[in-house]
Amino acid sequence: KKYPAEPFKIKAVETIEMTTKEQRKEAIKEAGYNTFLLDSDQVYIDLLTDSGTSAMSDKQWASLMIGDEAYAGSDNWYKLEKAVKEVYGFDYVVPTHQGRGAENLLSQIMIEEGDYIPGNMYFTTTKAHQKLNGGKFVDVIVDEGHQPSVDAPFKGNVDLDKYQELIDEVGADKIPYICVAVTVNMAGGQPVSMDNLKKVKEISEKNDIKVMYDATRCVENAYFIKEREDGYEDKTVAEILKEMMSYADGCTMSGKKDCLVNIGGFLAMNDEDIYTEATQLVVVYEGMPSYGGLAGRDMEAMAQGIYESVDPNYIEHRVKQVRYLGDRLAEAGVPIIKPVGGHAVFIDAKSFLSHLSQDQLPAQALAAAIYVDSGVRSMERGIVSAGRDADGNHCYPELETVRLTIPRRVYTYAHMDVVADSVINLYENRDSIKGLEFVYEPPVLRFFTSRFAPI
Numbered sequence: 001k002k003y004p005a006e007p008f009k010i011k012a013v014e015t016i017e018m019t020t021k022e023q024r025k026e027a028i029k030e031a032g033y034n035t036f037l038l039d040s041d042q043v044y045i046d047l048l049t050d051s052g053t054s055a056m057s058d059k060q061w062a063s064l065m066i067g068d069e070a071y072a073g074s075d076n077w078y079k080l081e082k083a084v085k086e087v088y089g090f091d092y093v094v095p096t097h098q099g100r101g102a103e104n105l106l107s108q109i110m111i112e113e114g115d116y117i118p119g120n121m122y123f124t125t126t127k128a129h130q131k132l133n134g135g136k137f138v139d140v141i142v143d144e145g146h147q148p149s150v151d152a153p154f155k156g157n158v159d160l161d162k163y164q165e166l167i168d169e170v171g172a173d174k175i176p177y178i179c180v181a182v183t184v185n186m187a188g189g190q191p192v193s194m195d196n197l198k199k200v201k202e203i204s205e206k207n208d209i210k211v212m213y214d215a216t217r218c219v220e221n222a223y224f225i226k227e228r229e230d231g232y233e234d235k236t237v238a239e240i241l242k243e244m245m246s247y248a249d250g251c252t253m254s255g256k257k258d259c260l261v262n263i264g265g266f267l268a269m270n271d272e273d274i275y276t277e278a279t280q281l282v283v284v285y286e287g288m289p290s291y292g293g294l295a296g297r298d299m300e301a302m303a304q305g306i307y308e309s310v311d312p313n314y315i316e317h318r319v320k321q322v323r324y325l326g327d328r329l330a331e332a333g334v335p336i337i338k339p340v341g342g343h344a345v346f347i348d349a350k351s352f353l354s355h356l357s358q359d360q361l362p363a364q365a366l367a368a369a370i371y372v373d374s375g376v377r378s379m380e381r382g383i384v385s386a387g388r389d390a391d392g393n394h395c396y397p398e399l400e401t402v403r404l405t406i407p408r409r410v411y412t413y414a415h416m417d418v419v420a421d422s423v424i425n426l427y428e429n430r431d432s433i434k435g436l437e438f439v440y441e442p443p444v445l446r447f448f449t450s451r452f453a454p455i
């Protein structure tokens, strides 16, 4: 089916606030035109992120009641460890409070001052941890990853030539690992092919470089492989996921996305030495290696979510619901990143607001305009998110986007229609949208708390 109906029924409902346009105009002004600074009760449809916003299943809610809140050796930890080993296939697991907790451990363990960390496009928190530990992120994604209108099946792939060139240039001993994100969030949720993962592993093994995945949306990536890559159409998503992971030495995971929970994450690996170091560090930053900053109930819910995430009906509906929104926008001529990725529809704000320069923060301005129009909250993923370089100048990313991120199992196709109608309406009146300028800017991860004013 092109757009399958929900493979679940609704057991509990959460009422959402309705606001008027006048109220929203006031609210966005108070929030400094930053959608991160809006209160959630000012939002009608919240597409800020797919992180921690999933609806848990009845079985997950039930699992909260069997939380074993012992300080050490909780039963729920063993369940989580078993789920990760079974579904992802790694030998060792260290729980963390969320993805960046795992990134912190990995970066501290593996990176030395002056190292280079190649990756298929940066992610904000991942890059921040690499930098804090003296590493330099180097983008080795294929060129199409930066080109919003190029329609290719695996725009998240690592460019093997760029990777090899980096090895030749700086030397393999300066590259502790390559970080491969499956899928690539900032490129629009674009997947990496199995063939590419295999080749990355080959090059890395030859050069004694470890392969660490950012597995945050790996189940969505597995679904795209099933849909698009020859030889995988008859395999299950669970089988594909296991095979993907077999080409990695470990991964960081934000359980808040593909593990279908509101909080949680882990670092997994096959190397015992890295594991030992991770258990030494996790007690400093998170907690015992058997809870890593999580309550027993949260680990139980994550274990259950891991199994549910590879359910074929769930993942098919998930990816196709996102595609439905993208298709509606594309059919109306709204410029979006193509093809539509796994977790979100990314509007190409540079092209949508072609009358603004990148310094006028088009994606930030468009996100604010969408909120005022319909109460839909989206997120800037452009120059504001990219931050500044070592010399203090703005980074100018090629992709200047507004992300409409779809929480898992939360909204219906009717909600997607509300979003589409609003964005299409704004597109028809795009000339009236003005640019923004910074009035407050924090030094790191500035997009979270910056404030802006219209110019």
Ligand code: F0G
Pocket: 048, 049, 050, 051, 098, 099, 100, 101, 123, 125, 126, 181, 185, 214, 216, 253, 254, 255, 256, 265
């Ligand atoms: N890696 C990727 C690709 C992510 O998208 C995120 C989070 C993280 C790592 C960090 O995980 O939030 O659990 O610490 N992305 C969220 C987003 C915040 O909205 O895209 P975390």
